[in-house]
Amino acid sequence: MGILEKSKIIISGILVGLLGVLLVRFGNPANMGVCVACFVRDISGGLGFHRAEVVQYLRPEVSGFIIGAFIISMFSGEFRARGGSSPLLRFLIGMAVMIGALVFLGCPLRMVLRLAAGDFNAVIGLLGFIFGIFVGVQFLKRGFSLGRSQRIHNGNGIAIPGLALVLLILVIVAPAFIFFSASGPGFARAPFLISLGAGVLIGVLVQRSRLCQIGCFRDMMLIGDSHLLYGSLAIFAAALVGNLVLGYFNPGFVDQPVAHTAGLWNFIGLAVVGLGATLLGGCPIRQTILAGEGDTDAGMTFLGLLFGAAVAHNFGLAASPAGVSQAGQAGVLLSAVFLLVVGFAFTVPQISFVRKGGVTLDR
Amino acid sequence: MTANVNLDVRGLSCPEPVIRTKNALGTGQPALPLTVVADSFVAAENIRRLVTGMGFSCQTREDNSEFVITIDKEV
Numbered sequence: 001m002g003i004l005e006k007s008k009i010i011i012s013g014i015l016v017g018l019l020g021v022l023l024v025r026f027g028n029p030a031n032m033g034v035c036v037a038c039f040v041r042d043i044s045g046g047l048g049f050h051r052a053e054v055v056q057y058l059r060p061e062v063s064g065f066i067i068g069a070f071i072i073s074m075f076s077g078e079f080r081a082r083g084g085s086s087p088l089l090r091f092l093i094g095m096a097v098m099i100g101a102l103v104f105l106g107c108p109l110r111m112v113l114r115l116a117a118g119d120f121n122a123v124i125g126l127l128g129f130i131f132g133i134f135v136g137v138q139f140l141k142r143g144f145s146l147g148r149s150q151r152i153h154n155g156n157g158i159a160i161p162g163l164a165l166v167l168l169i170l171v172i173v174a175p176a177f178i179f180f181s182a183s184g185p186g187f188a189r190a191p192f193l194i195s196l197g198a199g200v201l202i203g204v205l206v207q208r209s210r211l212c213q214i215g216c217f218r219d220m221m222l223i224g225d226s227h228l229l230y231g232s233l234a235i236f237a238a239a240l241v242g243n244l245v246l247g248y249f250n251p252g253f254v255d256q257p258v259a260h261t262a263g264l265w266n267f268i269g270l271a272v273v274g275l276g277a278t279l280l281g282g283c284p285i286r287q288t289i290l291a292g293e294g295d296t297d298a299g300m301t302f303l304g305l306l307f308g309a310a311v312a313h314n315f316g317l318a319a320s321p322a323g324v325s326q327a328g329q330a331g332v333l334l335s336a337v338f339l340l341v342v343g344f345a346f347t348v349p350q351i352s353f354v355r356k357g358g359v360t361l362d363r
Numbered sequence: 364m365t366a367n368v369n370l371d372v373r374g375l376s377c378p379e380p381v382i383r384t385k386n387a388l389g390t391g392q393p394a395l396p397l398t399v400v401a402d403s404f405v406a407a408e409n410i411r412r413l414v415t416g417m418g419f420s421c422q423t424r425e426d427n428s429e430f431v432i433t434i435d436k437e438v
Contacts, residue, residue, distance in 0.1 A: 080428065215378070280376070281376030
């Protein structure tokens with residue numbers, strides 16, 4: 001690995017880790033400076049797709065991730081509209097990933113930030129996450145693929161950045177049909193410009209450095225490549241230092257902010273995220289960044305995350321500090337089954353049904 | 364396997380381009396030079412990192428927004 005490449009991902013990781021802590025300092029919920037799952041869930045609530053009153057806010061960070069990735073990829077020549085790699089399934093996998101993340105209470109990035117704040121529940125989550133990735137890697141080793149994407153008209157690639165812009169306009173204009181939490185995590189928010197600025201910066205950093213929380217373990221398991229692992233370790237180290245300096249470090253299992261102690265479900269929740277994200281080819285923030293640089297398949301994943309958040313809260317699947325409801329337990333297990341079915345279905349030779357002559361097998 | 368095998372990894376999600384390149388290079392005596400065609404910066408970067416890590420030399424040529432990576436023995 002080139003020293004330049006290595007320093008790029010380490011510096012990016014450090015900056016993302018520090019921003020994750022600073023956003024808490026400026027008002028975001030504790031241990032939730034950055035979280036794609038929580039923030040997309042808040043956006044889903046802000047649009048009124050679910051009515052959990054404590055988690056409704058059109059988080060500008062998420063729009064920032066997308067717009068930052070969009071702008072920098074335009075400059076670097078990387079922006080290109082592409083699509084057609086099982087978009088509908090990616091939408092559904094995005095849903096499953098969101099259900100898993102909301103049972104744990106955080107995306108893999110928040111898992112790292114929770115670890116760096118001393119939340120031991122996230123250690124259990126991390127073990128589940130690694131297990132889920134391990135399962136996904138077994139499919140990948142056997143030829144799992146959601147198929148090739150094609151180059152498509154660039155207008156397609158602007159759709160998700162356009163949506164990000166619309167969300168920003170809505171949060172600024174604040175029309176009556178947009179919801180803003182008056183209490184709870186959705187009420188804890190950094191000032192608008194700081195949220196947006198940090199989001200754009202993180203979007204740029206992740207786009208340039210390719211930071212990915214599943215890639216770090218996946219690539220170690222598959223090819224022994226530690227490149228992305230350095231990035232994740234840098235996020236952890238920087239956030240740990242930041243938490244220690246600002247006095248946010250509080251080691252233990254109980255009374256952790258926006259977390260619960262149901263270890264089994266923390267494990268299963270992030271196992272679902274690990275498996276789903278491995279099948280998708282990237283963790284939720286990485287998918288969000290790809291959606292900003294013209295990847296419409298990742299755009300479908302993003303919409304799946306948004307829809308999954310609405311489903312999770314509408315049907316009471318999402319966890320709370322009190323733990324995981326029976327509905328949530330059922331939902332996350334169903335998500336796991338769904339992902340395993342997809343894993344097998346896209347690994348074995350494809351069955352094609354023909355009108356005459358029965359069934360043929362092809363690759 | 365003959366020399367100049369074109370491995371097409373265009374449009375594949377992470378980490379499939381890397382897996383397919385690794386499989387093509389195999390553990391035995393791969394037919395070199397191997398030419399891989401990718402269509403994203405990330406795939407091209409990852410393939411370059413993989414093959415240089417495995418001790419091969421590689422050259423990348425950008426051609427009409429696609430990347431043609433030629434992998435050969437270490438010189």
